[in-house]
Structures are given as structure tokens and as C-alpha cells.
Amino acid sequence: MEILVCVKRVPDTAENEFELNGAGNDLDRDDLVYSVNEWDNYAVEEAIQMVDNVGGSVTVVTVGDDESEEVLRREMAMGANNGVLLSDDAFEGSDGNGIASILKAEIEKGNYDLILTGAQADEGAGQVGGMVAAMLDYPYASLVNKIDIIDDKKINVGREIEGGNQEMNELQLPCVLSIQTGINEPRYVGIRGIRKVAKVDIPVKGSADLGLDADSVGAAGAKTRRVDYFVPDMGEGAEMLEGSTDEIIGKLIEKLKAKGGL
Amino acid sequence: MSSIIGPASYKLFGFFPTAVLAFIVPIVGIGAFAYIMARRIAPLVRAAPDNRLDRIDQRIKNLVIIWLGQLRQPRYMLAGVLHMVIFAGFLILSIRSTSLVVIGLSDGFVLPGFGGLVGVVYNFIKDYAATFVLVACIIAAIRRGIYKPERYAVPEKYGKDHTAEAVFVLGLISTLMISESLFEASELAYAFQLTGQEHFLAPLSLVWIFRGMLLSASSGFLQGLHIFMYFVHDLSFFFFLCFLPLGKHFHVITSLFNVFFMRVKRGNIKPVQHGIKDEELDSLESFGIKKLEDFTWKHMLDFYSCADCGRCSDQCPANAVGRPLSPRFITIKARDLMFKNYPLSGEIYKSNLLVEDIYAEDEIWSCTTCGACEAECPLGIEYIDKMVDLRRGMVDEGMVPQSLQKPLKALEKRGNPYGKMEKKRADWANDKEFKADHSIKNLGKDTAETLFFVDSITSYDDNIQEIARRTCVILEKAGVDFGILGKDEKDSGNEVLRFGEEMLYQDLKEQNTEAILESGVKQIVTADPHAYNALKNDYTGLPPVKHISQVVAQKIAAGELELLPCQEPDKVYVYHDPCYLGRHNGIYEDPRQALDAINGLTRVELEKSRDRSFCCGGGGLMLFYEPEEDTRMGVLRVNMAAEAGANVIVTACPFCLVNIQDAIKVAGKEGEIEALDFTELIGQHLQ
Numbered sequence: 001m002e003i004l005v006c007v008k009r010v011p012d013t014a015e016n017e018f019e020l021n022g023a024g025n026d027l028d029r030d031d032l033v034y035s036v037n038e039w040d041n042y043a044v045e046e047a048i049q050m051v052d053n054v055g056g057s058v059t060v061v062t063v064g065d066d067e068s069e070e071v072l073r074r075e076m077a078m079g080a081n082n083g084v085l086l087s088d089d090a091f092e093g094s095d096g097n098g099i100a101s102i103l104k105a106e107i108e109k110g111n112y113d114l115i116l117t118g119a120q121a122d123e124g125a126g127q128v129g130g131m132v133a134a135m136l137d138y139p140y141a142s143l144v145n146k147i148d149i150i151d152d153k154k155i156n157v158g159r160e161i162e163g164g165n166q167e168m169n170e171l172q173l174p175c176v177l178s179i180q181t182g183i184n185e186p187r188y189v190g191i192r193g194i195r196k197v198a199k200v201d202i203p204v205k206g207s208a209d210l211g212l213d214a215d216s217v218g219a220a221g222a223k224t225r226r227v228d229y230f231v232p233d234m235g236e237g238a239e240m241l242e243g244s245t246d247e248i249i250g251k252l253i254e255k256l257k258a259k260g261g262l
Numbered sequence: 263m264s265s266i267i268g269p270a271s272y273k274l275f276g277f278f279p280t281a282v283l284a285f286i287v288p289i290v291g292i293g294a295f296a297y298i299m300a301r302r303i304a305p306l307v308r309a310a311p312d313n314r315l316d317r318i319d320q321r322i323k324n325l326v327i328i329w330l331g332q333l334r335q336p337r338y339m340l341a342g343v344l345h346m347v348i349f350a351g352f353l354i355l356s357i358r359s360t361s362l363v364v365i366g367l368s369d370g371f372v373l374p375g376f377g378g379l380v381g382v383v384y385n386f387i388k389d390y391a392a393t394f395v396l397v398a399c400i401i402a403a404i405r406r407g408i409y410k411p412e413r414y415a416v417p418e419k420y421g422k423d424h425t426a427e428a429v430f431v432l433g434l435i436s437t438l439m440i441s442e443s444l445f446e447a448s449e450l451a452y453a454f455q456l457t458g459q460e461h462f463l464a465p466l467s468l469v470w471i472f473r474g475m476l477l478s479a480s481s482g483f484l485q486g487l488h489i490f491m492y493f494v495h496d497l498s499f500f501f502f503l504c505f506l507p508l509g510k511h512f513h514v515i516t517s518l519f520n521v522f523f524m525r526v527k528r529g530n531i532k533p534v535q536h537g538i539k540d541e542e543l544d545s546l547e548s549f550g551i552k553k554l555e556d557f558t559w560k561h562m563l564d565f566y567s568c569a570d571c572g573r574c575s576d577q578c579p580a581n582a583v584g585r586p587l588s589p590r591f592i593t594i595k596a597r598d599l600m601f602k603n604y605p606l607s608g609e610i611y612k613s614n615l616l617v618e619d620i621y622a623e624d625e626i627w628s629c630t631t632c633g634a635c636e637a638e639c640p641l642g643i644e645y646i647d648k649m650v651d652l653r654r655g656m657v658d659e660g661m662v663p664q665s666l667q668k669p670l671k672a673l674e675k676r677g678n679p680y681g682k683m684e685k686k687r688a689d690w691a692n693d694k695e696f697k698a699d700h701s702i703k704n705l706g707k708d709t710a711e712t713l714f715f716v717d718s719i720t721s722y723d724d725n726i727q728e729i730a731r732r733t734c735v736i737l738e739k740a741g742v743d744f745g746i747l748g749k750d751e752k753d754s755g756n757e758v759l760r761f762g763e764e765m766l767y768q769d770l771k772e773q774n775t776e777a778i779l780e781s782g783v784k785q786i787v788t789a790d791p792h793a794y795n796a797l798k799n800d801y802t803g804l805p806p807v808k809h810i811s812q813v814v815a816q817k818i819a820a821g822e823l824e825l826l827p828c829q830e831p832d833k834v835y836v837y838h839d840p841c842y843l844g845r846h847n848g849i850y851e852d853p854r855q856a857l858d859a860i861n862g863l864t865r866v867e868l869e870k871s872r873d874r875s876f877c878c879g880g881g882g883l884m885l886f887y888e889p890e891e892d893t894r895m896g897v898l899r900v901n902m903a904a905e906a907g908a909n910v911i912v913t914a915c916p917f918c919l920v921n922i923q924d925a926i927k928v929a930g931k932e933g934e935i936e937a938l939d940f941t942e943l944i945g946q947h948l949q
Contacts, residue, residue, distance in 0.1 A: 015672050015681030031683065033675040078660065187660025188667050191674065191765040195544060 001056035001152065003047040004112040005080065006103055007040035009064055009071040010122035025229050036071045039118025043179035045186040046147060047116055048079040054149055057081040059110070063091055063102050072202055077193035088206035093219025100131035101217055105210035107136060113152070115176040119143050129178035139175040145183045266452040266485055268369040269492040280489060284366025284496065291500025298507045298606060305555065305562055305604045311536045312558035314523040321522050324642065329521040334640040338573060340405070344398045348435065351395030358388050358442065359499055366496060389467035396439040396468060403432040413572035420591045421598065424510060424570055431511050434502050439468065441495035447472030448488040452481060510570040517641050520567040523560050524642025529799035529846035532647040534654060534764055543764065550654025550762060553613035554599055557648070564643040565597040574635035574645065579877040580628045584892035587628035589635040589645050595620040617652065623661055626652045628889055630880030631760045632841040637873045653762025666761065669886045674766055677752035677773070678718040679883060688748040690727035702734055703745030705781035710745035713783040717793040718753040719916045726916045732941035733789045733810050739948050740817040744787065750777040756796035757882025771801055778804055787813055789941055791842035791915045792881050798847065809843060811914050811940055815852035818859045825947040828862040835865045836908035838899065838922065839875035840915035853914050853940055860947050866906050876902065881917030896925025904935060914940035
């Protein structure tokens with residue numbers, strides 16, 4: 001099975017303290033450390049496990065600048081066979097639609113049975129997977145937490161539904177899936193693993209290589225534009241109860257009674 | 263009637279010379295033994311290299327103390343003393359057994375030098391030796407077979423019970439003792455009947471008793487018994503020799519070598535591969551232990567040498583709290599695999615990935631590397647290096663629990679397991695109250711004699727930062743000119759190394775080494791025993807490193823630091839030895855001396871203290887690991903302190919403090935017992 005996994009380099013939430021930049025339209029990105037978007041890591045692990053079972057190869061692709069190469073190497077250290085970096089000045093400022101268009105162009109150059117993305121990334125829009133599927137006219141399942149390969153034509157895909165229910169769907173290949181965390185336990189990638197793939201060639205493709213009109217992507221092609229970015233003011237209603245554990249419990253019971261909760 | 267006929271001259275049924283048997287038995291026995299040993303050595307030849315010929319003086323010392331002197335044995339009094347008796351008896355009787363083999367071929371043979379007085383004295387001693395060994399065997403057999411100490415039980419998941427083998431061997435040893443004594447007693451009784459002369463014998467020894475019993479036996483019976491007992495002894499002896507390498511009694515042969523080659527340095531971790539320098543690590547195809555042959559030959563010798571006494575597991579804190587780890591079975595399972603893959607005859611089998619085959623991932627992650635097992639083993643068997651090597655293999659295969667992946671990644675990106683910003687590493691010094699009176703030099707800009715290496719937990723953990731501040735106050739009072747590295751300091755990597763992430767450790771080590779050397783300090787002080795251990799035993803080329811308790815003890819002794827009388831004289835204090843200060847570095851007395859320098863402070867000792875200290879739960883990355891366990895190590899430790907009658911547990915390690923403080927809450931002992939760091943207690947008593 002030929003699997004393509006779309007990954008993204010994001011500021012690591014666990015290892016950063018986020019502050020807004022002076023202009024107030026983005027994070028202050030000095031001093032941030034980056035890593036692979038967590039959901040993408042699960043998608044790559046799942047792809048590697050599928051290929052281990054049924055054969056084939058895993059390719060990881062990202063849209064980004066030169067520095068994004070590091071996340072491709074990390075995923076290759078995990079076990080992905082190939083990496084492709086889609087990078088072009090013209091891609092800068094792309095909205096979700098733009099990113100999906102770039103990925104679509106790359107996907108059409110290959111012969112993939114399965115396209116995986118993380119369910120969402122740092123910005124939480126969760127839009128690219130669905131858009132890619134729509135552009136390619138492929139079947140799509142989101143928030144996937146289980147994949148069973150039936151044969152080389154179809155797969156069974158599990159999705160977690162609100163309230164903890166589970167749904168299973170049969171999908172025709174090729175298809176696009178967005179992967180939820182928890183589908184597996186991604187393997188560890190150490191410094192040694194990354195060094196081993198440090199010299200592997202990773203092709204870089206720009207808009208010309210992909211046959212894209214530079215005006216259709218990037219800031220020029222974006223139909224959505226971020227106009228503000230801020231930390232909301234602390235709302236009313238939150239109250240810290242203080243005192244010993246017993247006092248806190250007492251106060252809490254009183255409050256619940258007063259509000260009719262007990 | 264002439265004197266009794268020995269096996270060298272006796273003719274069975276009047277025609278068959280028993281000398282033939284006395285010749286064949288040793289030949290077959292030694293031949294079989296040589297063959298078995300050759301098969302047993304086969305895996306060692308294919309094992310990883312190991313340099314064990316350094317520090318010969320220390321090795322000889324170990325041999326004298328631990329092997330010959332058996333000084334680790336009485337740590338378990340009854341079993342230990344029984345073993346010492348049997349061991350001493352074996353050494354003494356080995357001479358007798360050797361000469362007996364030759365006596366079968368040459369009547370009245372005496373080993374060179376054993377004629378005359380030496381022989382008389384030797385015979386006197388060996389008769390008692392045989393007697394004591396027999397008595398020890400009987401007590402040991404009753405103990406193993408009837409009382410069955412819990413330590414020897416084999417949980418079902420680990421295989422079959424080993425009691426049968428133990429009792430069988432005790433029977434075999436008893437047979438040797440009895441047959442040897444009867445062989446001699448029958449001859450002496452015969453001689454007495456003939457001459458009426460009573461040969462002097464050690465009173466109440468086995469031979470003495472047997473001779474008394476046989477005095478009235480017929481001469482024909484005595485002759486028959488003499489020959490029969492000779493061959494009972496001869497056959498038992500060679501059977502025993504060949505039986506030894508087949509199970510846990512292999513230690514009778516291997517212990518000499520195992521103790522000689524045992525760990526002589528403390529606190530360090532073996533290199534990924536002996537003979538490969540740190541700079542060459544990238545050239546290695548694979549890291550750590552993945553299959554059987556990745557163990558070093560010494561580690562395989564450890565497996566062969568285990569006597570299955572269960573002391574390691576009895577001391578193991580992971581085992582005590584029900585984690586899926588019992589060091590004894592780390593060894594036994596590997597030995598079983600060695601026996602299976604390298605059978606006595608036929609083809610040698612290939613090893614599978616050990617962590618899937620005989621070990622489980624959680625088993626290997628459960629170890630806190632506290633070293634209690636190694637301090638206990640009477641045979642010098644090692645565990646920490648094996649655990650680390652197995653973890654190196656797992657890290658190389660990507661088999662790292664999610665709970666550890668996050669802190670490891672943070673260490674890679676930020677140099678601390680919490681993922682906090684580098685520039686905030688010295689924020690503990692910005693505490694308002696502290697800053698008003700103290701200004702700490704940053705060695706990035708200033709210079710100082712001494713570096714205070716803070717390490718990650720003390721730098722970033724809100725509750726622990728106080729240790730950093732107290733350490734500074736103590737150093738100031740003691741007149742030490744010191745500074746810190748601030749953002750240039752990275753995690754010492756003590757646990758990064760011990761959790762098998764070698765390359766990340768190398769990275770941290772390089773960054774720290776460079777920063778420390780650039781600062782130009784003459785010595786390093788830390789309040790974190792894990793940092794102390796890493797800088798002292800794992801890093802190379804650094805200025806000398808001291809733990810704050812050493813500095814305090816030395817300054818008190820030199821009269822440069824005076825402490826106030828105990829501020830809370832009604833409390834009872836107990837000192838908990840941190841593993842990385844005590845067992846791994848031998849610092850037991852300095853913190854105790856410092857505590858005892860506080861006038862009016864009542865201090866009790868834990869039953870498990872010094873090299874038998876019980877791990878609080880582990881430090882560094884172990885704080886992030888989520889083990890399966892029935893209770894916490896810290897909870898057991900807090901209960902031990904309560905039993906000792908203490909209401910203040912003083913420790914000298916930030917991780918111990920975290921674990922014990924948490925454990926006091928879990929154990930429901932808040933208000934009854936409190937935990938204090940050494941620096942806090944000393945800080946309270948500064949003049």
C-alpha cells in the first residue's frame with residue numbers, strides 16, 4: 001500500500017510559553033521550539049504499522065519553509081520511507097484552501113492508495129484533510145481512531161463519535177483520512193535516529209514543479225485572512241475557593257445548594 | 263589378618279581390580295565436565311566485549327573479602343552463616359577430595375607437603391569441616407524444604423520452583439561428607455580391631471562418631487564398606503562436578519571468576535560498547551541489548567553465577583511495591599534462555615528480541631537504578647548496566663512509553679524535562695525576598711572559584727527551588743566564592759543516560775562540559791545527588807565535584823561554619839540516604855555528621871539505611887514514568903520512618919524530597935511526619 005502522510009511543523013505546546021507579538025496578530029515566535037504536529041505523529045505511526053503489515057511505502061510531505069525539513073527527517077527517522085518538502089515563496093500566507101491545493105497537486109503526481117492527515121494542527125481548524133479529499137473527489141473520514149485493511153480496494157475505518165460511541169465505515173481506496181490521537185502509541189525517535197537519516201535526500205518542490213499558478217496559492221490566493229489574534233480577557237464567574245480541604249468542600253457544598261445544584 | 267585393602271589394590275569378587283573403576287570414573291567425569299564447560303562457554307565467546315582487567319588490586323581485594331571472606335553473606339544471618347560453613351568446608355575438603363581420587367590408584371597416597379604434622383593438622387580440621395558441612399546441610403535442607411522462606415518462592419509467571427534442586431544438592435553434599443567419613447572410619451575401625459591402637463581423631467567429628475559405631479563390626483563388613491564408600495564418594499564427586507554447570511549450583515565454579523570480574527567502579531554506566539569512544543558512537547549499527555548475544559561476557563557470567571538466593575529481589579524497591587520487576591528473574595530468565603539457546607548438544611538457536619521474548623517493556627522501565635540489588639549480591643552480579651543496555655536497545659527500536667517521550671523531547675529541545683524556557687533557568691534567584699539580600703553571580707559574565715550546579719528540578723520546580731536558595735545561603739555563610747551557569751546549564755542527564763537515551767545524554771554532557779570548562783571554576787558544588795553522580799562518575803575532565811553535605815561537614819569540622827542549637831528539639835529526626843549519594847558514591851557520614859553538629863537534635867536511624875537504604879521512588883525521568891504498582895516506594899519509606907519513631911525525614915536530594923512529600927500525603931501522615939531537605943535544615947540552623 002502506498003501511503004502519503006501530510007505533516008506540519010508547529011510550535012510545541014508542551015515546551016513553549018506563548019505570548020503575542022508586538023503587532024498583536026500572531027504569536028511572538030522568537031525563542032519558540034517547534035516539532036511535528038502531534039496528530040501527524042500518530043498518522044505517520046499508523047502508516048508505518050500498515051506498511052509493516054501489508055507492504056508498500058510511506059511518504060511524508062509538508063508545506064513549509066526550509067526549516068520544515070526537520071519534521072520530515074524526524075518522521076523518516078520513525079520509519080517513513082520518503083520525504084517531500086513543498087516550499088516556495090509563493091506558498092507563504094496560504095489559507096487552508098491554499099495548503100490543500102498545494103497538497104492536491106503533489107498527491108496527483110504520485111500514485112497513493114491512502115492519504116493521511118492529522119485531525120487538526122496548531123491552529124485547530126481541522127480543514128485541510130477534508131478539503132484535499134473534496135478537491136481530489138476521494139472518500140473522506142475524519143477523526144479516525146481505527147483502520148482495518150480489508151484488501152487493496154477497501155478498508156474499514158473506525159471513528160469516535162460524541163459520547164464515546166464508535167462507528168465503523170467501509171471506504172473505497174484511494175481515500176483521505178484524518179487521524180485522531182490515541183489510534184496507536186507512536187514510537188520514540190531519538191537523536192540517533194534523526195542522525196541516521198540526516199543525509200537522506202529530500203526533494204524540494206515549488207509551484208512550478210507542481211504546475212500551480214503562483215497566484216492561486218499563498219497570500220495572493222487566500223480567501224480567508226486573519227484580522228486579529230488575542231488572549232481573551234478573563235471572564236466573570238470563575239472563583240477560586242480557598243482554605244483547607246474541608247473548608248473548601250464546605251464552601252463548595254454551600255454554593256451548590258445556593259444555586260440549586262443539591 | 264592384615265590391614266584393610268584400599269581401592270587401589272582391592273579385587274572385586276576376588277578378580278576384578280577396583281583400581282580400574284577408580285581410573286575410569288575420574289576420566290569419564292573429567293571428560294564429561296570438560297565437554298559441558300565447553301558448551302557453556304560457547305555463548306560467552308559470542309558475547310559483547312567487556313574490559314574487566316583494570317584495577318587488579320581492587321579485584322583481588324574483592325576476591326579476598328567477598329569471595330574468600332564471604333563478608334556479604336551474614337547480611338542474611340542464618341542463610342549467610344550456613345553458607346559460610348559450607349563454603350569453608352568445600353575449600354578445606356577440596357584437598358581431601360583431590361587426594362582421594364589418587365588414593366583409588368595408589369594406596370595410602372598423600373599429597374606432597376601433607377605428610378607429617380601438616381597432614382595431622384589438616385586431617386583434624388577436615389574432619390570437623392566435613393562434620394560442620396553436614397550439620398549445615400541438614401539445617402539448610404530443613405529450612406528450604408520445611409520452613410520455605412518466602413524469598414525463594416517462584417511466582418508462577420517466572421517458572422518452576424527451585425526447591426527440589428536445592429534440596430537434591432544438599433543431599434548430594436551430605437552424601438559426600440558421609441561417604442568420605444565412612445571411608446576413613448571403616449579403615450580406622452579395622453586397624454583398631456587389628457592392632458588395638460586407637461588413632462587420634464577429632465572428638466565428636468563424623469569420623470570419630472562413625473568409628474565408634476563400627477568398632478564391633480566384622481572385618482569383612484568393614485572391608486566392603488571401605489571400598490563401597492570410596493566409590494560412593496568418587497561417583498558423587500564427579501556427578502556433582504558435572505551437575506554444577508546445569509543449574510544454579512554453577513556458582514560453585516563461577517563465583518571465583520564472577521567476583522574477580524565484578525564492578526569495581528561505582529556510580530558509572532558501562533559505555534555503549536567497550537572499545538568504542540563517545541565520538542565513534544555514530545558508527546555503531548545498533549545500540550544496547552536487543553538479543554542474547556548483545557550482553558557482555560561478564561553479564562552472561564552473571565547469569566551463570568546466580569545462586570537464586572533471592573536477596574536482590576528481597577531488597578529491590580520495585581519488587582517491594584509490586585512493579586513487574588524482580589531482579590532475580592532478570593537473571594534467571596536470561597540463564598534459562600542461555601541454556602535453551604545453547605543446549606548441551608545439537609544446534610545453537612538464534613535469539614529473538616529479548617524485550618518481547620523473555621522480558622517485558624514495563625519490567626525494564628520499572629528499575630530506578632537505586633543499586634540495592636548490586637549492593638546485596640554475594641556473587642557480585644550486576645543489574646544497572648544491564649537495565650541501561652536493555653533500555654538503550656529499546657530506545658533504539660523506538661520502544662519508549664509515551665509518558666517518557668514528552669520529557670525526553672523537552673530535554674532535547676530545552677535542556678530540561680519540563681520544557682521550560684532556557685532563559686528562565688535561574689528564575690529561582692529572582693524570588694523577591696531572596697533577591698533583596700543575595701545576588702548570585704552568573705558565570706556567563708562573572709568569574710568565581712566554585713560553580714553551583716543547580717540542575718533541572720531545583721531550577722524549575724516551584725517547591726524545590728528553595729533548595730537552590732538555601733544552598734546559596736549556606737555557601738555564602740561558609741565563605742565560598744561561587745556562581746551559577748544560568749541558561750548555559752543543561753540537565754545533567756543522569757537519568758537520560760540511565761534511561762538509555764545515550765545520544766541525548768552525550769549532547770547534554772557536551773554542552774555542560776563546555777560551559778563548565780569555559781567558566782574556569784576550580785570546583786563544583788551541587789545539592790542534587792543525581793547531578794553529583796553524573797558530573798563525578800559519568801562526565802570526564804571536570805574539576806572536582808562535591809555535594810553540599812560534604813561542604814557543610816568539612817566547614818563544620820574546620821570550624822568555619824557554626825550551627826545553632828536545634829530549633830525544634832522535641833522532634834525526632836531521621837536521615838534517609840539518597841541512592842545516588844549513599845550507595846552509588848559512599849557518602850553516608852557527611853550528612854549525618856552535619857545533622858549531629860546541631861546541638862540537641864535527636865536523630866534515629868532507619869533499619870534500612872546506608873547501603874541498604876530503600877529508594878524513595880526514583881529521580882529524574884522516573885518522576886514522569888507511570889509504572890504499574892500496588893503502592894509507592896515513598897509510602898513504604900514513610901512507614902519505615904514512622905516505625906523508627908521519627909517525625910522529620912531529612913533527605914539530601916530534591917527527588918527524595920518530592921517523592922517523600924507526596925508519599926506523606928498518600929500515606930495519610932500529614933501533620934504526623936514531615937520531610938525536609940538537608941539544606942533546609944542546615945539553613946534553619948545557620949548563625
